[in-house]
Amino acid sequence: MNSKLKLQTVVIIALTMSIGFIADKNLPSRSYQPTNGDNLTIILMIGDGMGFEQVRMARFVEVGKNANLIMESSLQNFSVMTHNVNLGITDSAAAATAMATGIKTNNGRIAVDPDWNSVETILEIALELGKATGVVSTTTIQHATPASFMTHVYSRGNYQEITRQIVENANVDVLLGGGLEEFSAQQILDMTTAGYSYVTNKTALDSIASGRILGLFSQSHMPYEQERNFTETPSLAEMTRKAIEILQQNSSGFFLMVEGGKIDHASHDNEKVGAILEAIAFDQAVREAKNYVETHANSILIVTADHETGGPTIISENLDGSLPITGLTEEQNRTLRITRANQIEVDWSTGGHTRNNVPMFAFGDAFENIKRNMLIDNTDIFGAMNNFIHNGEVLFIDRASITMVATYFLYIILIPLSIILIYSTVKTMRYNKRKEKNS
Numbered sequence: 001m002n003s004k005l006k007l008q009t010v011v012i013i014a015l016t017m018s019i020g021f022i023a024d025k026n027l028p029s030r031s032y033q034p035t036n037g038d039n040l041t042i043i044l045m046i047g048d049g050m051g052f053e054q055v056r057m058a059r060f061v062e063v064g065k066n067a068n069l070i071m072e073s074s075l076q077n078f079s080v081m082t083h084n085v086n087l088g089i090t091d092s093a094a095a096a097t098a099m100a101t102g103i104k105t106n107n108g109r110i111a112v113d114p115d116w117n118s119v120e121t122i123l124e125i126a127l128e129l130g131k132a133t134g135v136v137s138t139t140t141i142q143h144a145t146p147a148s149f150m151t152h153v154y155s156r157g158n159y160q161e162i163t164r165q166i167v168e169n170a171n172v173d174v175l176l177g178g179g180l181e182e183f184s185a186q187q188i189l190d191m192t193t194a195g196y197s198y199v200t201n202k203t204a205l206d207s208i209a210s211g212r213i214l215g216l217f218s219q220s221h222m223p224y225e226q227e228r229n230f231t232e233t234p235s236l237a238e239m240t241r242k243a244i245e246i247l248q249q250n251s252s253g254f255f256l257m258v259e260g261g262k263i264d265h266a267s268h269d270n271e272k273v274g275a276i277l278e279a280i281a282f283d284q285a286v287r288e289a290k291n292y293v294e295t296h297a298n299s300i301l302i303v304t305a306d307h308e309t310g311g312p313t314i315i316s317e318n319l320d321g322s323l324p325i326t327g328l329t330e331e332q333n334r335t336l337r338i339t340r341a342n343q344i345e346v347d348w349s350t351g352g353h354t355r356n357n358v359p360m361f362a363f364g365d366a367f368e369n370i371k372r373n374m375l376i377d378n379t380d381i382f383g384a385m386n387n388f389i390h391n392g393e394v395l396f397i398d399r400a401s402i403t404m405v406a407t408y409f410l411y412i413i414l415i416p417l418s419i420i421l422i423y424s425t426v427k428t429m430r431y432n433k434r435k436e437k438n439s
């Protein structure tokens with residue numbers, strides 16, 4: 001082998017290796033088992049304000065330091081960037097819009113882009129595909145997160161307009177949460193005329209077995225878990241279970257968004273006990289959704305947050321009380337949780353939101369073969385859901401290593417260069433062979 005040939009071989013090997021390296025880092029990570037069927041189902045759960053540390057705080061209290069919450073039992077953990085369109089700290093409206101529609105917008109906007117254009121949401125796409133839809137929250141159902149999936153409004157504070165759109169569209173089959181004070185008597189009547197069973201307490205909710213439900217359990221936001229009356233007000237888990245029970249009756253599948261909305265409120269107040277109890281209540285709702293997804297092949301569950309609130313850090317703990325367990329009453333477990341939450345010392349860095357990434361946990365067969373521990377953007381959650389709802393597969397790009405330069409380098413320079421080199425190497429080899437023959 002002459003020296004020119006040797007050099008070319010080395011260059012080809014180096015190029016092939018770098019293509020492999022860049023491709024591994026940049027090409028979309030996908031699941032390779034498309035599930036055919038028209039009943040593709042998505043459950044998206046959003047812990048409002050639930051950062052990694054809120055999850056850790058809830059874990060310490062509920063299961064101890066060395067065990068996992070239900071959401072943490074996922075094999076697929078992602079880290080999600082949450083910035084708004086200006087690369088600033090997001091609010092719930094811009095973050096929910098990103099997840100619902102796949103676009104970045106300004107804070108305060110509900111499923112509209114920075115130029116005020118309405119953008120179709122994943123819930124609306126599900127409706128077009130003939131699926132049942134549901135929205136469940138512990139805040140008012142007009143609040144930024146739930147509103148961003150079913151309405152299009154310039155300002156999140158315009159509750160009247162959000163309520164008007166909910167009533168006029170009357171297209172979300174299950175609506176459970178707070179916000180009764182925003183509905184006029186006529187609007188409630190309009191909803192019942194449109195076929196909704198209207199309920200305002202846990203007993204009435206329990207009695208509904210099918211059809212559409214409007215459940216408004218509080219004038220404004222629902223009460224904190226710390227103050228909830230167990231017999232009158234349904235928990236987030238109970239609302240989630242009922243929503244799934246109703247929605248799964250549609251043979252075309254369903255889209256359900258569930259929000260644990262008050263983790264954010266307690267974190268704004270730097271109230272560790274409140275934040276922890278709300279995060280645990282959210283985790284118990286995850287159990288309901290996880291049970292469904294694990295027993296229904298064409299479904300996925302995504303559990304994430306819109307942003308982190310309060311910037312908490314656990315600085316010490318002296319956890320020695322016993323863990324909450326299934327054998328105890330709800331009241332006994334709540335008392336245990338409050339005791340344990342008070343055994344953790346938490347330092348808060350702000351009364352507002354932070355830039356910190358938030359966790360995402362994923363369940364469902366479609367996630368089985370995709371790369372683990374990826375860094376994604378909140379708009380990618382829409383992309384994955386939109387792909388799944390149409391094709392039965394999820395698709396993510398790992399943003400930890402993606403750069404446009406690397407991608408362009410791969411496609412525009414490296415591949416043609418390799419082809420030229422291989423061509424010229426083959427030519428040189430042939431020439432050498434011919435020379436050998438002739439000599």
Ligand SMILES: [Zn+2]
Pocket residue numbers: 049092264265268309353
């Ligand atoms: Zn907030």
